[in-house]
Amino acid sequence: MIIAGTPVTGTGPQIRGFDPAAGQQLDPVYRYGDANDVQAAAAAAAEAFPVYRATTAEARARFLDDIAARLEAAGEGLIARAVAESGLPQPRITGELGRTTGQLRLFAEVLREGSWNGARIDTAQPDRTPVPRPDVRQRFIPLGPVAVFSASNFPLAFSVAGGDTASALAAGCPVVVKGHDAHPGTSEIVARAVTAAVADAGLPPGTFSLLFGTGPGLGTALVSDPRIKAVGFTGSRGGGLALAAAAAARPEPIPVYAEMSSINPVFLLPGALGGRGAELGRAFIGSLTLGSGQFCTNPGLIVAVDGPGLDAFVAAARAALAAAPATAMLTPVIAGNYAAGVQKLAARAELVGRGEPGGETTCHAALFTTDAQTFLASDDLQAEVFGSSSLIVRCADTAEMQAVARGIEGQLTATVHADESDHDVARELLPLLELKAGRVLFDGWPTGVEVCHAMVHGGPFPATSDSRTTSVGSRAIERFLRPVAYQNVPKALLPSAVADGNPDGLWRRVDGVLVSPAEGP
Amino acid sequence: MIIAGTPVTGTGPQIRGFDPAAGQQLDPVYRYGDANDVQAAAAAAAEAFPVYRATTAEARARFLDDIAARLEAAGEGLIARAVAESGLPQPRITGELGRTTGQLRLFAEVLREGSWNGARIDTAQPDRTPVPRPDVRQRFIPLGPVAVFSASNFPLAFSVAGGDTASALAAGCPVVVKGHDAHPGTSEIVARAVTAAVADAGLPPGTFSLLFGTGPGLGTALVSDPRIKAVGFTGSRGGGLALAAAAAARPEPIPVYAEMSSINPVFLLPGALGGRGAELGRAFIGSLTLGSGQFCTNPGLIVAVDGPGLDAFVAAARAALAAAPATAMLTPVIAGNYAAGVQKLAARAELVGRGEPGGETTCHAALFTTDAQTFLASDDLQAEVFGSSSLIVRCADTAEMQAVARGIEGQLTATVHADESDHDVARELLPLLELKAGRVLFDGWPTGVEVCHAMVHGGPFPATSDSRTTSVGSRAIERFLRPVAYQNVPKALLPSAVADGNPDGLWRRVDGVLVSPAEGP
Structure with a gap:
């Protein structure tokens, strides 16, 4: 672990990286931390916060750029370790890695552009009756130290210096990461x-710490620490709900x-299905088996x-699937959960086909089918199976497709394949899907989630615990900020984002109107 | 009650308005609703939602303007009833009433301005390698039906058609209000x-409903209804925490x-105290006794x-206080809670002075003092007493003032009185206060909370349950919205906010850059 700049070996159980492709454990040995380590990291983060949040946006942008450059410099060694620990090609x-450094640089760009400040100025009207209008200005400030829980499936992009860490650091929040057991060596390098x-x-060392430990133990202690002010997590429904419950149970939620x-x-x-069913079936299997299906968006x-x-779609999919090689899964635990999930589906739906069989820690891709009424009557058929597994729901007509759209839980994504002849159906479907995804x-x-300004990687529960935000794309910084209003604050004391003369060169909303950096007060 | 356009008399216990100034009950009799009424209102709201959210921003703006006009038309009768039910002058x-209609019109203005759409477009890059960049567009959509809990202390501005209702309706969310027992007649008129x-x-009747009932009974049922997607509440810490717990315990939080x-x-x-201590003391009592101290920002x-x-401050405050007449409190329950809160303070702090005594349902203003160490050691001394009650904390030096700033809980507001000679002290204090308020x-x-674009009426827990937002000012609409991304959606199917040609005439962020309605795609 690294606590506020100092490498620390925990006193808890040992863990080691595991190469799922080779089926062998990796050196060195790592050890879990405990509540004392949580205390130390949280205390250091709280101490760092006032200093770190007072840095300029440009200073934080350079810091994020520097992390990106250092990850690139770690290059081959980092990539080799992540490949070994994940079994991913x-x-x-x-x-x-390119995506990870791209995310860091995107947030550097966001910091330099400055709209994240949310700067607003409502000018005083001293002569207004019956009471004068005060001068009121608003900007966003960071929430405080953030706990980030690494995901297993993106050992770089959703891990130690992934999107949550990048956006929290950009916002001005120190970060305490709980590294994922699946890739401790990768976590250490990053x-x-x-x-x-x-x-x-020259930042305070408590700006960043990395801890190892269990979710129920160290993870819950971290979320419960009064100095932690927000949590980012990517993982299972059970894990996320447990952290949300711990956060809600705090004296200060x-x-x-x-x-x-x-x-x-x-x-x-x-229309799409009629014209290119077979083509779609083959492309579907390509998406389904990518990375052993270990994507949030599988x-x-x-x-x-x-x-x-x-x-035609099913026939092509079945054929493509039969030729799909068994590929390593991230960890033996994930492979075991996958096999159990597939077994549950097999008990409730009809098997269409499977990929090539493999060993115990590989993904033996599976495709099932059922009818819409059976699907809508069963919560189990809606449960996520993490890995290459999918279910085809056969509908009687497009009205039944709409019923399925209404019946599903919240999702990260909803996809439509449509030809122009389908546009009337699509126009009915789209409003249902945007309420779900x-x-x-x-x-x-x-x-494949594009990291850009308009991306939303989020969605209604249970896709996420908070549909008002995104964890990918530039809006992710907003998760770690809150607005503060400054009323009649003397000009000499105003934060630069809302100061007269616009020293930060920001777009600002002045008396309700957006004003460019070149204009305005 | 009014459920989806239809007046309904509940089957529960009777309630009546009460004139606290005259000490008498008012006609007519109202009755509490029950779980069936919650069901009916929530079902109607859910049915209204797809139709209501599909209205244009201009249609919703006209609707809000019309509500404002109708409240003005209700004028004298509405004002008289609210005066009678609140005891407020x-x-x-x-x-x-002016503030309430102003809020409705502010959100109409926000709707017409259009930035609430959060429209973003990242253009496609079909030739990018290794993979093409898709066309990704983003806009905000409403969360769904919203439950609004009226406050006692603003029978118009934080009640049936108050800020929560106005901002939720503006966002495109149907609203189910739980009216406050303290002003059923005012609630009915509104x-x-x-x-x-x-x-x-011509909106669906389920766009709006008003229910009466207890918080633990009807209120919890409303928050627990699966068709309700967000909650606005202004009231006590206990009440807010109970609703937050109910919302977190839902299958879908x-x-x-x-x-x-x-x-x-x-x-x-x-500096300020030295130069104008007596003047500040008199002004303080004016703020403390305003509206019997029944403000969130007292x-x-x-x-x-x-x-x-x-x-000098204390002497002037004591003198002004002694001359402050006893004024009616909103309800006998509130008066009782106030008296109990004052008694608790009296047991832990030294009495400075009190206002003129009155009857059982009036506010007998109270001012206490203690030293900083005692204050910091006692949670009880930080508890809110709703009504004209305040505590003066005497510090040894400005360092101890900073310690108090660090030691307090989250607040809606923090105020500083400073002369120019105080700016160095104020510069140290400001970062501490913005973390708390x-x-x-x-x-x-x-x-006095100005309703404007830069206002923040919110703050860290326990001031609110969600410091990332404000309940007053134009940003309040954001509470009821979430972003959706549209990837490679055919141009004919795109929502107008992100359509080519910018038919809604919006400011949009295109490839990361803000573009005015006059320019851009």
Whole structure:
């Protein structure tokens, strides 16, 4: 572990990285921390907070850029370790490193652009009757130290220096990461890079810490620590709900941004299915088996009207699936949960086909089918199976497709494949889907989340614990900020974001109107 | 009650309005509703939601304007009833009606301005390698039906058509109000005006309902109803925490915006106190006794360095207080709670003085003092006493004032009185106060909340259950919205907020850059 700049070996149980492709344990040995380590990291973060939040946006942008550069410098060694600890192919991890550094640089860009300040000025009207209007100004300030829980499935992009950490650091919040057991070595390399960047920037060492430990033990202690003011989490529904419950039970409740569970329904509309059923079936299996299906956005549900188009889709999917090699899963535990989830589906739905069989820790991809009425009557058929597993729901007509859209839980994504002949059906479906999902996409597959300004990686419960935000894209910084109003504060004491003369060069809302940096007070 | 346009008399216990100034019950009799009424209102709201949210921003703006006009038309009768049911003076209620219609019109203005859509467009890059960048667009959509709990202390501005209702309706959310027992007649008049506006606009009747009932009974049932997607509440800490717990315990948790408890510390810095201690003392009592102290922003804590300046302040405050007449409190229950709170303070702090004594349902204003160490060691001394009651904390020096600033809970407001000679002290204090409060104000008093774009009426727990928002000012609409991303959605199917050609004439963020309605795609 690294607590406020100092490497610390815990006193708890030993853990080691595990290479799921080779089936062997990796050196060195790591050890879990305990409540004392949580205390130390949280205390250091609280001490760092007033100093870190007072840094300029430019200073934090340079800091994030520096972390990105250091991760790139760690390059081959970092990639090799992440490949070994995840069983994911090297091109995927190389791409993920690019995404991770891209996220850090996106938030540096966000900091420099400045709209995150939410600067507003309502000018005084001293002569207003019956009472004068005061001068009121508003900006956003950071919430305080943030606890980040790494995900297993993105050892770089949703881990130690992933999106949650990048957005929290950008907001001005110190970060305490609970590293994931699946990749302790990767976590250490990344944490050392962040720690070096903290030191080089002259920031307080408590700006960043990395801990190891169990979720129920160390994780709950971290979320319950009074100095922690918000939580970012990507993982299972059970894990996310436990952290949300711990946060709600605090004397001072705090926001929890838990990204949890989604089966990412894909609606194949009649025109698209009729014209290119087989092509869609093959592409679907490509998305389903990518990364052993270990994506939050894996297409776990196909919804379509029964008929020759769907038959062609199913036949092509079955053939593509049969040729899909068994690929390593992230950890033996995840492989075990996957096998159990598939077994549950097998008891409730009809098997369409499976991929090539493999060993105990590989993903033996599985595809099932059922009818809409059975699906709508069963909560179990809606449960996420983490890994390459999907269920085709056969509908009698497009009205039944709409009923499925109404009947599903909240999702990260909802996908529609539509030809122009389908637009009338799609127009009816779209409002239903946007109420259920954070992202609605057409004529593609949900895997692959673009890191950009307009992205929403979020959605109604249980996809996340807080649908008002996104964990990917530039809006993610807003999760760790809150507005403060300054009324009649003397000009000499105003924060620069809302000071006269606009020293930070920001877009500001003045008396309700957006004003560019070139204009305005 | 009015459920989806239809007047309904409940089957529960009877309630009646009560005139606290005259000490007499008012006609007519009202009756509490029950779980069936909650079901009916929630079902109607859910049915109304898809239709109501599909209205244009202009249609909703006209609807809000119409509610405002109808409240003005209700004029004298409405004001008279609110005065009778609250015991508040007529000029105050007349002003509050203006504030209420002003809030409705502010949200109409917000709707027409359009930035609430949060429209973003990231353009496609089909030639990007290794993978093309999709077209991604983002806008905000409403959460769904909202439950609003009226406050006792603002029978118009924080009640049936108050800020929560106005902002939720603006967002596109149907509203189910639980009216406050303290003003059922006022609630009925306002609800009839809203209902008429719903009908005139041709909106679904379920867009608005008013229920009566207890918090633990009907209120909890309302928050627990699966069709309700967010909650606005203004009231006690106990009430807010109970609703937050009910919301967190749902199978699908929902956001609760509860404004609860704040003692609104006022820091008198040495220069200001030395120069105008007596003047400040008199002004303080004016703020403390306004509306019998029944404001969320009542100044319940004065923090200052001991010495001749503070002595002058205290002497002037004591004299002004002694001349302050006993004024009616909103309800006998509130008067009883006030008396008990004052008694608790009296057991733990030294009495400075009291206002004129009155009857059982009047506010017998009270002022106490203690030293900083005693204050910091006692949670009881930080408890809000709803009504004209305040505690002066005598500090040894400005360092001890800072210790008090660090030691207090979250607040709606923090006030500083400072002369130019105090700016160095104020510069140290300001960062501490902005971490504790939603609004920091200088050289005024916290009572009186300007309804404008930059206002924050919110703050860290326990001031509110969610410090990331405000319940007053134009940003309040954001509480009831969430972002949705549209990826590669066919142009013919895109929502107008993010459609090509910008048909809604919005400011939009295009590839990360703010673009005015006159420019851009």
